[in-house]
Amino acid sequence: xxxxxxxxxxxxxxxxxxxxxxxxxxxxxxxxxxxxxxxxxxxxxxxxxxxxxxxxxxxxxxxxxxxxxxxxxxxxxxxxxxxxxxxxxxxxxxxxxxxxxxxxxxxxxxxxxxxxxxxxxxxxxxxxxxxxxxxxxxxxxxxxxxxxxxxxxxxxxxxxxxxxxxxxxxxxxxxxxxxxxxxxxxxxxxxxxxxxxxxxxxxxxxxxxxxxxxxxxxxxxxxxxxxxxxxxxxxxxxxxxxxxxxxxxxxxxxxxxxxxxxxxxxxxxxxxxxxxxxxxxxxxxxxxxxxxxxxxxxxxxxxxxxxxxxxxxxxxxxxxxxxxxxxxxxxxxxxxxxxxxxxxxxxxxxxxxxxxxxxxxxxxxxxxxxxxxxxxxxxxxxxxxxxxxxxxxxxxxxxxxxxxxxx
Amino acid sequence: xxxxxxxxxxxxxxxxxxxxxxxxxxxxxxxxxxxxxxxxxxxxxxxxxxxxxxxxxxxxxxxxxxxxxxxxxxxxxxxxxxxxxxxxxxxxxxxxxxxxxxxxxxxxxxxxxxxxxxxxxxxxxxxxxxxxxxxxxxxxxxxxxxxxxxxxxxxxxxxxxxxxxxxxxxxxxxxxxxxxxxxxxxxxxxxxxxxxxxxxxxxxxxxxxxxxxxxxxxxxxxxxxxxxxxxxxxxxxxxxxxxxxxxxxxxxxxxxxxxxxxxxxxxxxxxxxxxxxxxxxxxxxxxxxxxxxxxxxxxxxxxxxxxxxxxxxxxxxxxxxxxxxxxxxxxxxxxxxxxxxxxxxxxxxxxxxxxxxxxxxxxxxxxxxxxxxxxxxxxxxxxxxxxxxxxxxxxxxxxxxxxxxxx
Numbered sequence: 001x002x003x004x005x006x007x008x009x010x011x012x013x014x015x016x017x018x019x020x021x022x023x024x025x026x027x028x029x030x031x032x033x034x035x036x037x038x039x040x041x042x043x044x045x046x047x048x049x050x051x052x053x054x055x056x057x058x059x060x061x062x063x064x065x066x067x068x069x070x071x072x073x074x075x076x077x078x079x080x081x082x083x084x085x086x087x088x089x090x091x092x093x094x095x096x097x098x099x100x101x102x103x104x105x106x107x108x109x110x111x112x113x114x115x116x117x118x119x120x121x122x123x124x125x126x127x128x129x130x131x132x133x134x135x136x137x138x139x140x141x142x143x144x145x146x147x148x149x150x151x152x153x154x155x156x157x158x159x160x161x162x163x164x165x166x167x168x169x170x171x172x173x174x175x176x177x178x179x180x181x182x183x184x185x186x187x188x189x190x191x192x193x194x195x196x197x198x199x200x201x202x203x204x205x206x207x208x209x210x211x212x213x214x215x216x217x218x219x220x221x222x223x224x225x226x227x228x229x230x231x232x233x234x235x236x237x238x239x240x241x242x243x244x245x246x247x248x249x250x251x252x253x254x255x256x257x258x259x260x261x262x263x264x265x266x267x268x269x270x271x272x273x274x275x276x277x278x279x280x281x282x283x284x285x286x287x288x289x290x291x292x293x294x295x296x297x298x299x300x301x302x303x304x305x306x307x308x309x310x311x312x313x314x315x316x317x318x319x320x321x322x323x324x325x326x327x328x329x330x331x332x333x334x335x336x337x338x339x340x341x342x343x344x345x346x347x348x349x350x351x352x353x354x355x356x357x358x359x360x361x362x363x364x365x366x367x368x369x370x371x372x373x374x375x376x377x378x379x380x381x382x383x384x385x386x387x388x389x390x391x392x393x394x395x396x397x398x399x400x401x402x403x404x405x406x407x
Numbered sequence: 408x409x410x411x412x413x414x415x416x417x418x419x420x421x422x423x424x425x426x427x428x429x430x431x432x433x434x435x436x437x438x439x440x441x442x443x444x445x446x447x448x449x450x451x452x453x454x455x456x457x458x459x460x461x462x463x464x465x466x467x468x469x470x471x472x473x474x475x476x477x478x479x480x481x482x483x484x485x486x487x488x489x490x491x492x493x494x495x496x497x498x499x500x501x502x503x504x505x506x507x508x509x510x511x512x513x514x515x516x517x518x519x520x521x522x523x524x525x526x527x528x529x530x531x532x533x534x535x536x537x538x539x540x541x542x543x544x545x546x547x548x549x550x551x552x553x554x555x556x557x558x559x560x561x562x563x564x565x566x567x568x569x570x571x572x573x574x575x576x577x578x579x580x581x582x583x584x585x586x587x588x589x590x591x592x593x594x595x596x597x598x599x600x601x602x603x604x605x606x607x608x609x610x611x612x613x614x615x616x617x618x619x620x621x622x623x624x625x626x627x628x629x630x631x632x633x634x635x636x637x638x639x640x641x642x643x644x645x646x647x648x649x650x651x652x653x654x655x656x657x658x659x660x661x662x663x664x665x666x667x668x669x670x671x672x673x674x675x676x677x678x679x680x681x682x683x684x685x686x687x688x689x690x691x692x693x694x695x696x697x698x699x700x701x702x703x704x705x706x707x708x709x710x711x712x713x714x715x716x717x718x719x720x721x722x723x724x725x726x727x728x729x730x731x732x733x734x735x736x737x738x739x740x741x742x743x744x745x746x747x748x749x750x751x752x753x754x755x756x757x758x759x760x761x762x763x764x765x766x767x768x769x770x771x772x773x774x775x776x777x778x779x780x781x782x783x784x785x786x787x788x789x790x791x792x793x794x795x796x797x798x799x800x801x802x803x804x805x806x807x808x809x810x811x812x813x814x
Contacts, residue, residue: 020514021514024617024618025432036633037618037620037631037632037633039631056631057725057727058629058630058631058731058732059631060629061626061629061631061632062631062632062633072725074724074725101514101515101518102514102515103513103514104511104512104513104514105511105512105514105517106510106511106538107427107428107508107509107510107511107512107517107535108508108509108535108536108537108538108541109535109537109538110512110514110517110518110521111508111517111521111533111535112535112537114517114518114521115535126518128514128515128516128518128519128522129515130515130516130519131513131515131516134515194655195609195610195612198609198614198655199606199609199610201609202602202605202606202608202609203602203606205602207605207614207615208614208655209616210431211431211444211655211656213444219468222465222467222468223465224444224446224463224465224466224468224469225444225468225469226443226444226469248601248605248615248618249618317481318464318479318481320464324465325465
């Protein structure tokens with residue numbers, strides 16, 4: 001939690017930290033400023049002190065919403081830092097020690113800044129931490145009730161929109177080729193569906209910031225294929241619908257997946273979906289507070305391997321079919337954050353009280369034209385119970401309202 | 408244009424370039440890949456050769472849409488580069504020379520990567536260019552017809568949505584305090600309006616990726632205030648509505664501003680709006696192909712100074728009122744790109760055939776509770792004519808349908 005920052009700085013032996021970039025699509029900056037339309041900012045915080053926020057003078061009113069000490073500059077915060085790297089550090093009375101550097105920024109600007117800082121301030125050591133091991137990832141790993149309520153709100157928006165999509169799809173006409181046909185006679189494409197998803201999310205104050213996955217048939221067999229916009233929806237094909245919207249302007253995410261087959265499913269697809277659901281259920285039944293997240297990845301791999309599928313723990317190299325990824329991940333201002341579940345992760349990836357995480361087993365068979373994933377997001381509550389943050393049914397076959405098998 | 412890249416690499420004496428980060432919200436990467444859901448990518452291009460795109464194996468299908476040489480890696484492109492910085496450069500047969508580094512990335516990852524590259528490859532000089540002077544900014548500065556058509560499409564979506572907002576606002580009821588009241592009896596807030604904007608944009612395949620500005624009264628007096636979400640809309644207050652949506656998933660932007668006063672305007676506000684419009688018209692009448700963009704900033708400053716306002720050319724320090732910014736900027740995959748109009752800009756910021764640019768004079772008086780800006784986007788066509796990319800009326804006072812002055 002945010003209140004852990006000073007303690008984490010102590011543990012990591014950091015005397016100060018700086019965060020660079022804009023305030024909205026930049027999780028460490030958003031975490032400390034609460035967002036706002038501040039496009040060019042430098043946050044600087046000494047251990048145990050309130051942060052100062054340097055910004056372009058034009059953006060000072062937006063910056064003031066952060067409640068931090070706002071310092072407007074005529075040329076902008078990063079321009080000021082590049083022009084005279086010593087000045088801001090002298091103003092903040094930082095002359096020696098270890099300073100962590102964070103944020104998201106243009107690569108060239110970062111290189112110029114770090115070169116300028118190192119040259120101008122040889123008595124300061126600038127520390128770069130890998131994102132997944134950083135101070136912020138440790139602080140953000142546990143969430144308080146107010147943060148979780150924001151995730152829950154995104155969860156409610158998500159399942160409402162997923163319900164609207166299901167309702168919409170199952171209400172369409174079907175032609176002789178088993179393609180879905182809109183009321184205007186045009187075939188229904190993935191792009192049509194995605195436009196509706198974006199609109200329905202927007203109506204609920206949620207943004208499809210990273211673009212959802214709505215992948216059909218063979219595309220569903222690639223975990224990260226987002227789907228081909230021109231593809232026409234057809235009955236009896238697997239649809240992997242993975243939706244991860246966030247609050248507008250860079251806030252908290254939700255993450256959710258269902259796999260559907262419209263009208264009917266082939267027996268092979270139904271059976272693979274049943275396997276994924278059985279493994280999902282097994283994991284959920286076994287969720288324990290403070291457990292090692294990697295143990296559930298191992299459980300999942302063992303369960304899938306037992307059923308004859310490849311897994312990253314039982315097979316070497318790049319997997320193109322079977323269970324090809326890890327079980328889940330933390331969720332918050334980043335779609336992916338701590339804890340991680342990869343079997344190669346460090347042993348401090350635990351389901352501590354306060355973590356918000358996904359559970360998302362899947363099976364992928366692109367050569368058979370199908371893929372499957374089921375995903376929900378959970379909060380490990382302070383009382384040690386794992387709370388499902390948004391409920392939604394797990395049905396695989398969605399019956400069509402205007403079409404019957406063999407009709 | 409993209410076809411200028413090899414020539415620009417020659418001019419800048421670059422033997423190769425690398426671009427880091429994801430493919431969507433990362434303009435140089437988007438420019439070369441065409442987007443796609445590739446979250447962890449490394450693009451490497453030698454002068455005169457087609458680029459290679461390293462990606463996480465899970466994202467290879469998305470990466471393949473780029474048409475580039477796709478090289479999947481088990482740990483992801485940036486992980487591969489960090490683990491063994493020499494390998495990718497050896498694979499690409501790059502052993503010496505000057506390599507430009509571009510993209511948008513986590514600050515710490517960038518620092519670690521550049522340190523690792525410099526240590527492992529001492530015979531290669533890694534070049535960081537400031538974003539506004541970079542190879543990509545020069546290439547992107549001029550657009551072909553296909554790119555402009557995408558900007559035009561965003562322009563059409565923009566003015567349609569602006570029209571819907573005007574229609575919606577003027578149709579509301581008004582209470583005795585001259586506040587707008589929704590059909591359910593609740594006062595109409597800026598957040599309500601922004602939710603509608605997001606929805607109406609989404610329906611048109613446009614995304615409010617950076618969040619629009621809808622700033623009322625005193626907030627309108629700060630060029631970059633996005634408006635207070637809880638503020639209730641009132642008659643007779645200036646509204647600066649600056650909307651800059653982009654194609655979904657990181658494509659081309661449009662940029663547009665109108666200033667409105669609902670129901671009526673104070674004579675002072677009407678007169679200031681008339682001044683901004685007169686200056687806007689004067690600039691547009693004088694637009695010439697190949698002209699120095701800075702000349703129009705000078706013209707604008709002179710026009711405003713003549714009328715008694717402060718300007719960045721006539722006054723020192725941080726301006727908090729008057730005409731406080733520059734006249735316009737290039738527009739494309741970035742909301743702000745070349746050419747620039749600041750009077751301190753380099754002399755190669757010209758309205759060359761192919762540039763897409765904004766013209767946006769404004770006046771700001773926060774202490775008087777008002778601000779004004781008028782902005783349109785133009786394309787300097789190959790035939791030397793400046794084409795307005797989306798038409799919309801310039802009315803300041805929007806009459807309310809259910810309310811009359813002194814009613």
